[in-house]
Amino acid sequence: MFESLLVANRGEIARRVIRTAARLGVRTIAVHSEADATLPFVREADEAVLLGPAAPAQSYLNTEAILDAARRTGAQAIHPGYGFLAESAAFAAAVGDAGLTWVGPSPDAIEAMGDKVNARNLMAKAEVPVAAGTESPVADVEEAVRAAAAIGYPIMVKAAAGGGGIGMGLARDEVELRAAYETAKARAERFFSSPGILLERYIEHARHVEVQILGLADGRVVALGERDCSVQRRHQKIVEETPSPGVSAQLREQMLAGAVAAAEAVGYRNAGTVECLVDPKTQEYVFLEMNTRLQVEHPITELVTGVDLVEEQLRIAAGLAPAADLDNVRPTGHAIELRVYAEDPVRFLPRPGKITEWREPTGDGVRVDAGYEAGTLVTPHYDPLLAKLCVHGADRDAAIERARAAVKEFVVGGPATNLPFFDQLLTHPSFVSGAYDTGIVAKVRADA
Known part of the structure; x- marks a missing residue:
């Protein structure tokens, strides 16, 4: 077991990870934003490092600041919790490149499952049941309309690179599909920097x-x-x-x-x-x-x-x-x-x-x-x-x-x-x- 662990997250999940690490005798390092300086997870870690201002981009999503904190505190491993950088293949790779242990799956596995279209196709190949849907991101709203007609309504519209329900929309006909597509695409670009859209047959009362x-x-x-x-x-x-x-x-x-x-x-x-x-x-x-x-x-x-x-x-x-x-x-x-x-x-x-x-x-x-x-x-x-x-x-x-x-x-x-x-x-x-x-x-x- 490594001797020190940096928890690259905040709030309850940071406390949760710190609790088990402490029980195992692992030294814990918390990182935090200015807004979170007085929260319990900061106090409960063996050491705490300020990352930056409250904005996530300047704190919990700041890869360089987190890796710098790890170097300065002698952390040997990084646990990402959930959210923020937990499912970033690039961050996982950067942790490994820095000579640190990543507490999570490989960057390749994260990348393979992070794109919903790719994950869906991988699962179909592995004979895991998948819903009827598109095997690649739809290029535009007209392609979405054609694909939905072939799949059959109702249709769930999703950001291919998304998560947390962001950008998801239900369409029961073409009019609703066009509106849901534009909303999903806009949110996909805003939150995930990826406009790819996946369509799947919606299961009623699932x-x-x-x-x-x-x-x-x-x-x-x-x-x-x-x-x-x-x-x-x-x-x-x-x-x-x-x-x-x-x-x-x-x-x-x-x-x-x-x-x-x-x-x-x-x-x-x-x-x-x-x-x-x-x-x-x-x-x-x-x-x-x-x-x-x-x-x-x-x-x-x-x-x-x-x-x-x-x-x-x-x-x-x-x-x-x-x-x-x-x-x-x-x-x-x-x-x-x-x-x-x-x-x-x-x-x-x-x-x-x-x-x-x-x-x-x-x-x-x-x-x-x-x-x-x-x-x-x-x-x-x-x-x-x-x-x-x-x-x-x-x-x-x-x-x-x-x-x-x-x-x-x-x-x-x-x-x-x-x-x-x-x-x-x-x-x-x-x-x-x-x-x-x-x-x-x-x-x-x-x-x-």
Whole structure:
């Protein structure tokens, strides 16, 4: 194991990585922007380095500043967390070129799976199910119209190099397709510097289900169960649970095998997630994309498996054998994650501000991964995720009950949060029954 680790991220995920590294006796280095100087992750690291102003381009996306911080502090490895540079093949390569250990998959694997069109074609070749769609980016809106006619409506329009739901749009006819294409292209150019657009057949009433994989140092790939991520606003997840209540035992086996095949197709190493869409009626699934990093929602997999995914990431990067017996992991119970945001609970718009009060729920089966505390400031510069409230119970009903109680106990003074929405969700018949899809947030709002 390396002796020192720089965490190239902020907030709750930086704290999360620092916690495991410290337990392993690894010296930790935090990097931060001026806006984040007083956040807990800065204090909890063994050493902290200021990167620059609040703007991400001048701080958390500043490759040279991060590598300079690593050189000055004697860091031997870099963990990117999620977001920012976590899925940048160029950054991963630069870390390696600097003689440092990259805690993540190879630059080649990141690049192969980062382009949705290329990833889709790779998966089809590996016999992983894919939705009907374009095999190369469409050149213009007229080609998109012709392709959509051949594929069949409804159509999902996506930025080929995108992620996080940015630029995605649904089209049920040609008029909607033309509008969605222009929006997706503009956002693709703005956020990803790549105008490529992918079209895929949209699956009505689909569930969004993903599989956690680990590509081990010895070349093997293991799957550690699935997570249901269907509770979304603006195509972005806000609640996840495992196991998925919409996946049969037979489909689960197929999805786990498909995820392993997907990772093997690109020689994958370290933690990754294979995301899929599931048709609950037919119990069939298709590949959606692969996230070549640790997921926001990884804690619920840790709760049901007992595996510390960050520790396994560090061990894989160091070329070591797993700490856990990964071939014999048997998930137990049920876990739910609620992403607590500083946002309006009705329209889900960011609401930054100073946190005047902060009381986390406690008790058996409750875990809170937080990036903030009382007295800290939520700025408009970054994603407004405050904390991840996770619960584990003997079964789904027990987990839901525990989640309801924990939501009521969680007190955040100052900025508005989405905690009131979770109150509504956790008692809504669609969620309680488990028979929901990616439209559930709109349904809960309509019934409020």
